[in-house]
Amino acid sequence: MKKWSLLTLVFALLLVLGACGSKDSSKEDSNSGSKKDTITITNDFGIQNEDGSSDSVKDEVKVPKNPKKVVSFDMGFLDTLDTLGIDIAGVPQDSIPSYLKKYEGSDYENVGSLKEPDFEKLATIAPDVIFISGRQASLYKEFSKIAPTVYVGLDTANYMESFKKNTELAGQIFGKEDQVKAELAKIDNTIAKVQGETKDLDKKSLIILGSEGKISAYGPASRFGLIHDVFGFKAADEGIEVSIHGQNVSYEYVLEKNPDIIFVVDRDAVVAEGASAKKDIEKNDIVKKTTAYKDGKIIYLNPEVWYLSGGGLQSLAEMAKEVESAL
Structure with a gap:
């Protein structure tokens, strides 16, 4: 009877140890899973x-x-x-x-x-x-x-690298890696098409933002600098100060640089109800003396896309289409 009790005790002890081992193993599996998740x-x-x-x-x-x-x-x-x-x-x-x-x-x-x-x-x-x-x-x-x-x-000095990094990150977080790869391939093809058209373009462009009656200029590596850095339009001024708010300039400056193409972002149109930088620019007598005005090459960009939602899969494709219209 005592012998049987001893065997029972040993068996029970083995069961307890096994259960503890199972719990530890389960805990390890749980931790491993959480790391994967x-x-x-x-x-x-x-x-x-x-x-x-x-x-x-x-x-x-x-x-x-x-x-x-x-x-x-x-x-x-x-x-x-x-x-x-x-x-x-x-x-x-x-x-x-x-x-x-x-x-x-x-x-x-x-x-x-x-x-x-x-x-x-x-x-x-x-x-x-x-x-x-x-x-x-x-x-x-x-x-x-x-x-x-x-x-x-976005890192505007490295626009495409930054854009792709963010997009690929979205793919990793939400398990959409294959879809992201396909979407980025479309973007690359669209950009390559524009670059092919600007490669030998012997015209210079200037990017200006209109806001509350004032204008500021943007050049390479700036907030809207992908027009130069990515899409391949030559800059009318390579020395524009890189700033999120742009370099404050006058209409006399615009005439001095006399670009062949002027790209305009109308900030007023998205932040000030009833205001329009477009109207100010169109009626300005100094702007009318520029080559861009005379050739009908003042391109008004969609301010929602350029000012509010740049760096998205849809917005970047739209940006490419808009700058291509200058050609």
């Missing part, structure tokens, strides 16, 4: 402060793969997510370009404006990931307290 992203970007100083952020974040609640404060990235068929939980509804108008609907949460996010609403939504860019960069820490936050702003 997240992607580690390094945010590395600069912040321009209002006083003119700058700071930098370098931070690693873990983002769940195939996140369900997605918020995007960058319209270009929203454009890309829309192309990929990703469900969106919230957007800043005051700055939606018309071709993404559906996101103004009640099916989507309004999370404030591009520069003034509604952090209370964000906390209520409890998103799995938030995508931001330059306009929200200074608020990165506040966003990070609510959810994993990913910076998807």
Whole structure:
């Protein structure tokens, strides 16, 4: 009887040890699975402060793969997510370009404006990931307290490399790698077509942004510099200061450079109701003396695409079509 009790005790002990081993193994499997279900992203970007100083952020974040609640404060990235068929939980509804108008609907949460996010609403939504860019960069820490936050702003000095990096990142996070590859191939073909047409073009161009009665110029490596750097249009002025707001210039400057083509981004059309830089430029007597005006080569670019949602799969394709019209 004692012998039987001893065997029973040994058998029970083996069962307990086996169960512990099974739990440890299960725990390891669970941890292994959790690692596979997240992607580690390094945010590395600069912040321009209002006083003119700058700071930098370098931070690693873990983002769940195939996140369900997605918020995007960058319209270009929203454009890309829309192309990929990703469900969106919230957007800043005051700055939606018309071709993404559906996101103004009640099916989507309004999370404030591009520069003034509604952090209370964000906390209520409890998103799995938030995508931001330059306009929200200074608020990165506040966003990070609510959810994993990913910076998807464009590096305009390396436009295509930056654009492709962001697009491929979207593919990795949402399991859309094959679709992204196909979409990027289309973009490459479109750009190659424009480059083929500008390769031997012996004409110079100038990019200006009109805002509140004033104009600023943009050159290579700038916010709109892909016209030169990517699409291949020669610049009328190679020395334009690289700045997010452009270099303040006069209409006399425009005449002095006398470009063959002038590309215009009308900021007023998207931020000031009833205002139009286009009207100011068209009636300006100095502009009328330029070669671009005389040849009918003042190209008014879609400000929604260029000012609000640049760097998206849809917007970049549209940009290519618009600059091609100058040819």
